[in-house]
Amino acid sequence: MRIPFFALTLAVMPLQGTAQSLANQLFGAKAMPSLQAPEAIGSYANGCAAGLVRLPETGPTWQAMRLSRDRNWGHPEAIAYVQELSRKATQIGWNGLYIGDISQPRGGPMTSGHASHQIGLDIDIWMLPPDRLNLSRAERESISSISVRSNDQRGVNANWTRNHHELLKQAASDPRVDRIFVAAAVKIEMCKTATRADTPWLQKIRPAVGHNYHFHVRLKCPRGSNNCVTQTPTVVELSKGGNGCDETLQWWVTDFLDPPKRERTEPPAPRRRHPREFTMSDLPAQCQQVLASN
Secondary structure (H helix, E strand, O other), rough: OOOHHHHHHHHHHHHHHHOOEEEEHHHOOOOOOOOOOOEEEEOOOEEEEEEEEEEEEEEEEEOOOHHOOOOOEHHHHHHHHHHHHHHHHHOOOOOOOOOOEEOOOOOOOOOOOOOOOOOOOOEEOOOOOOOOOOOOHHHHHHOOOOEEOOOOOEEOOOOHHHHHHHHHHHHHHHOOOOEEEEEEHHHHHHHHOOHHHHHHHHHHEEOOOOOOOOOEEEEOOOOOOOOEEEOOHHHHHHHHHOOOOOOOHHHHOOOOOOOOOOOOOOOOOOOOHHHHHOOOOOOOOOOHHHHHHO
């Protein structure tokens, strides 16, 4: 019997759809981590993670926020870092820390938001000093952080305090940290009082768009994660051994915010694909095993 062509087409469509399923949908559907040894796999914006552990929703010096996202999973090094930094926060006058996104249970691209946070080593920490650490689940969904940047983006506002400076210093002084992303205005403010003794930690504080409500800690590849890709260039290379308080930083509040008009002489660069568009073939091969693991 002859099978109509349209029937054959329908028969193969599900297979094609499966082969080309978006990676963020596959990883976003996983509610539990893989039963594997902890490992960060790939790069911060193109990878996954095995054996992640969950940051408890509430601890003596922290609370995980936006629990509905289920993004309070991280490599054991990241979870330990959060808990230790939250204890240090109490030494500078805060009650602890409100913790934003870390990673999904198995890392990987997310269905919304971040391009990074894929390998369990990125941590968002709110700029809002906690009033209390017994927020309900509903309150954690509705409460918002505070911006420490002025509306014109050229400086910090009245929300910025010396305690913010001290917290970032503590955060960056940990040898596990590769870099910390903040609003350019924050870095500029911190540079006003910089001394040569501050260089080892201050060079890790890097300006980035969209980091005025939280700061973003990025840890180095941990021991045992042989498939983890170290970010390049390194912070030392970026700052050429300095603290990053140079004319490059000032560019953020001059040419970046008010770019000079130039005649276009070259065609625009092609649009880069966002990780939300990645399929499994775009990720490291080990991520197939992470996804398939019980």
